[in-house]
Amino acid sequence: MDRRHILRLGAVAASLAIMPAAARAQFAMRPPKQASPDELSATVPTSITVNSRPIASFDLRDKSRTRFGALQFRSGLILTSSFRGFGGLSSLRLDPKGEQFISASDKGTWFTGRIVYSGKEMTGLSNVEAAPMLGSDGKPITARGWFDTESIALDGSLVYVGLERVNRIMRFDFGKGFTRARGEEVVDVPAAIRKLPFNRGLEAMVVVPRGKPLGGTLIAISERGLDANKNIMAFLIGGPSPGQFAIRRTDNYDISDACLLPSGDLLILERKFSLRGGIGIRIRRIALKSIAPGALVDGPSIFDADLGQEIDNFEGLDAYVDADGNTVLTMVSDDNFSMIQRTLLMQFTLIDD
DSSP states (O other), rough: OOOOHHHHHHHHOOOOOOOOOHHHHHHHHHHOOOOOOOHHHHHOOEEEOOOOEEEEOOOOTTTTTTTTTTTEEEEEEEEEEESSOOOEEEEEEEOTSSSSEEEETTTSEEEEEEEEEEEEEEEEEEEEEEEEOOOTTSSSSGGGGGOOOOEEEEETTTTEEEETTTTEEEEETTTTTTGGGOOEEOOOOHHHTTTTTSSSSEEEEEEEEETSTTTTEEEEEEEEEEETTOOOOOOOOESSOOOOEOOOTTTOOOEEEEEEETTEEEEEEEEETTTTEEEEEEEEOOGGOOOOOOOOEEOOOOEEEOOBBBBEEEEEEEEEEEEEEEEEEEEEEEETTTTTTTTTEEEEEETTT
16 A cells, blocks of 8 residues: 555545435526526625546556446546635536536535536536535525535425535525525424434435436435434435435445436445445445335445545535436545545446446
């Protein structure tokens, strides 16, 4: 293990210690053509430059290897920027083409832009903007001590954001000013959400498209809020069957994000650290039809990686279907604003979907 990997091991350890319908998803991704004077009075987003360096191989031990479980490596980028606020990316949502993106740092900052491709390979980011998340008063939410914005879910023009440490959910209407939109706290949520443990609270959210099982439901999942049986607490908010369910916790993994496949299954992105078991990243696939109030759900791992691969603190996951009909998974890592961690953007094709 070289020095870089040793440093990454310590940094990631420290950090761990402490898809919607196509037409509806598209609406939240682009700013409106016009905005009212009141909407424009909020803080103006900042255009930033994000540099990228390609990652030729995901496996550090066998450069020719491309298959990892049910995933096949497509391309990867190391992202850097001179903008001081860049980093800490804890969520990711893409448009149906896998181009326009919305992300958020864990310091309450929106990042939006476009992924640039050459064929099937990512080559960089363009039109990137940073903007503070605004509260209902038009001030950045950080002014009230809210940050740790760990999860994003889309429902048409509505963007839901989960705040981990205060265990609250905010809702932004991007049809009213895009990232200038003012957020309102969603108050009609289960009381158990507010009781989730500090820094182990809301970490992943998805909205189930109408027409699928649980259509219209906001699924909110904790990082490591455990029930009496040591399983991970999750919540069904709104929709036809609101309530609480659990995801079986195995091998000391915690949840860092989730997304829905076009088929409707739920993918759970997980990470772990222990002195005995080391560092690991995995993705589990859970049948959406198995989720219901009171259920304990589980599913097989379709992807596992460790420090033998190009991993970091992956906290964002989304899926789209490319022009050839392939399901593509995209992951982004949270560098914790650390000089010894990296912001990685990785893409894989899901095989045998």
